[in-house]
Amino acid sequence: MRNPNELLDHQIELENSEMQAPSKIGDRSTSDVVVRLRTQDGRDDWLYCHSHILIEKCKYFADRLSDNWPTCQIIDSRNCVEVYCQESDFDHHVNVLRLLYVATDGLLNDMWHGVRNALGILQVAVDLGCPQIVTACVSYLEAVPWEEGEEEEIIRIIPNMGAEAEPILARLQPVNPSAILGIFLSAIRFATSSPSSSMADLKSSAQEQLEYMITEDDDAPILTADDEIKSEVKQCVKRLFSRFNNILEALLSEHEESISEEEKMQLFQSHLLDLSWACQILSKMEIMREFVSSWVDASDKIIKATEQSSRTTEIVEIKLKVIEVAAKVLEAIGYGTVILPTAKRLHLVKLWLPFARVTRPLIDSATTDDEGTMTFKPDGELWQSLESTFVSMILALPSGDQAEILTEWLENQHIHYPDLTEAFEVWCFRSKVAKRRLGL
Numbered sequence: 001m002r003n004p005n006e007l008l009d010h011q012i013e014l015e016n017s018e019m020q021a022p023s024k025i026g027d028r029s030t031s032d033v034v035v036r037l038r039t040q041d042g043r044d045d046w047l048y049c050h051s052h053i054l055i056e057k058c059k060y061f062a063d064r065l066s067d068n069w070p071t072c073q074i075i076d077s078r079n080c081v082e083v084y085c086q087e088s089d090f091d092h093h094v095n096v097l098r099l100l101y102v103a104t105d106g107l108l109n110d111m112w113h114g115v116r117n118a119l120g121i122l123q124v125a126v127d128l129g130c131p132q133i134v135t136a137c138v139s140y141l142e143a144v145p146w147e148e149g150e151e152e153e154i155i156r157i158i159p160n161m162g163a164e165a166e167p168i169l170a171r172l173q174p175v176n177p178s179a180i181l182g183i184f185l186s187a188i189r190f191a192t193s194s195p196s197s198s199m200a201d202l203k204s205s206a207q208e209q210l211e212y213m214i215t216e217d218d219d220a221p222i223l224t225a226d227d228e229i230k231s232e233v234k235q236c237v238k239r240l241f242s243r244f245n246n247i248l249e250a251l252l253s254e255h256e257e258s259i260s261e262e263e264k265m266q267l268f269q270s271h272l273l274d275l276s277w278a279c280q281i282l283s284k285m286e287i288m289r290e291f292v293s294s295w296v297d298a299s300d301k302i303i304k305a306t307e308q309s310s311r312t313t314e315i316v317e318i319k320l321k322v323i324e325v326a327a328k329v330l331e332a333i334g335y336g337t338v339i340l341p342t343a344k345r346l347h348l349v350k351l352w353l354p355f356a357r358v359t360r361p362l363i364d365s366a367t368t369d370d371e372g373t374m375t376f377k378p379d380g381e382l383w384q385s386l387e388s389t390f391v392s393m394i395l396a397l398p399s400g401d402q403a404e405i406l407t408e409w410l411e412n413q414h415i416h417y418p419d420l421t422e423a424f425e426v427w428c429f430r431s432k433v434a435k436r437r438l439g440l
Contacts, residue, residue: 023050025101033065036082037093045090047097054081057100059129085124092120099125099133112140115150119157126161134164141168180223184213185232188281192236192274194243197266207277214284225285234290237278241294244271248298251305265318268305272321279328288329292338295329296348302326303355316366319359324379326352327386334392346401349393353405356386357414387418394423399434402427 023030031048038044054061063069064081085093099111099121112118118137125133146154155172158165191206213222223229247267250259275295282288295302306315306322330352332338333345340348360383394405406427409420 023053023101025049025098032079034080035061035097036080037090038082038084039087039090040084041087043087043090045094047094049097053100057130057132059131061128089120089124092117092124095121096124096128096130096133100130112137115141115144115146116153119150119153122161122165123157126165131164138165138167142170177223180213181229184210184223184229188233188236192240192278194240194267194271194274197270200270203274207274211277211280211284214281230285230287233281233285234287237282237291238294240271240274240278241291241298244275245298245301247271248301248305251308252301265314269314269318269321272318272325276321276325276328279325283328283332286337288332289338292329292332292340295325296340296344299326299348299351303351307355316363320363323356323359323363323386324382326355327382327389330389330393331385334389334396342397342401345393346397349390349397349405353390353418356390357412357417360417361414383417390418391420391423394420395426399427399431 026048028048031050033049033051033054035047035049035054036044037047051061051065055065056062060083061081083093095111095117102111112121118141122134122137122141125137141154151172154168158168187206187210191203191210193203195203214225215221225233247264251264251268275291278291279288282291302322306319330348333340333348394402397405402423406420406424409415410424
């Protein structure tokens, strides 16, 4: 048996261990204050809490439980604190009260259960003045990824919370112009570098984002193309076109080389895709002149390289891409964006008009397989736009050249496309009234 002194020591140890045991929310036997959560919809819950925790970690409860609160002398006013909230925020209030009982900051990181829940807790913690919870919640929201809907919610809520919540918005702040310029220049160099086929998706993504950066939609462009940007873009496209010319030479060369014909055509198609995208960028920046000049100089080789290939589906796709780029170039010439001498414009019409004429039925017949499924889909406005461009270019030529082109068109079996009826009508009218006009 233990002696009386030992029993007394054991009893003291038990009492000390009970005093050191952490308080738990909802423990009615040890609580000294009730938090009564109420909503306008009639919800009314009582939570048994401990005043020393509420006072230490929450300014709202510290004020409500202080001697300075107007109703502190009323019987039971310090034993029951009523908190009114919206029904949608009820669970967040309960969670905040539970978080007040978490002893260390590290444990808080595992308590949020998602971005939307953390946002609700943060709002309540800010309203009630719970700095420890606010800090931990901000750290969580600042660090985790957001879905699109969550990001919109953050943009709506966080700016009204003051400086303590500002770190959450760091990833949404406008970027320094020099940083924007740096990423644009790096992206344009990569997008026009013709990397290996394994990086095709990365290159495509870079091209898509570059176009987005300089496009004005509901928002202003991310950056405005100044002389430095335009100069770098032109240099990048110039290097791209130089590699394209090398591929043309290889395709037209009769010498045997280490690279196969199939690989050459794959490179040819890949560079055509890049050039088609480059047209979009150059057009938006209004710096098409050098590209147009390069394409015009290479036009004969491009058509020759394209026509000497077999008529597989891949070749049809290549011809479609050639037509798409040619259409953009001819449009810039036909509507006066880029000015060329008459001889060059006449040569381009005589070169690309027959190519477009025989390529369209080939592409139209190849866009569906035996089951009627689309194998690839051309731009719906491509052919109409190209036809209008040809009409515009023809009408800008001397009348004698117009007559030669229209004669060939009327005698051709592909008279349906391009339809030069408008050019024929204008030529007839001009020819009929020419002497009278010049006489006047």
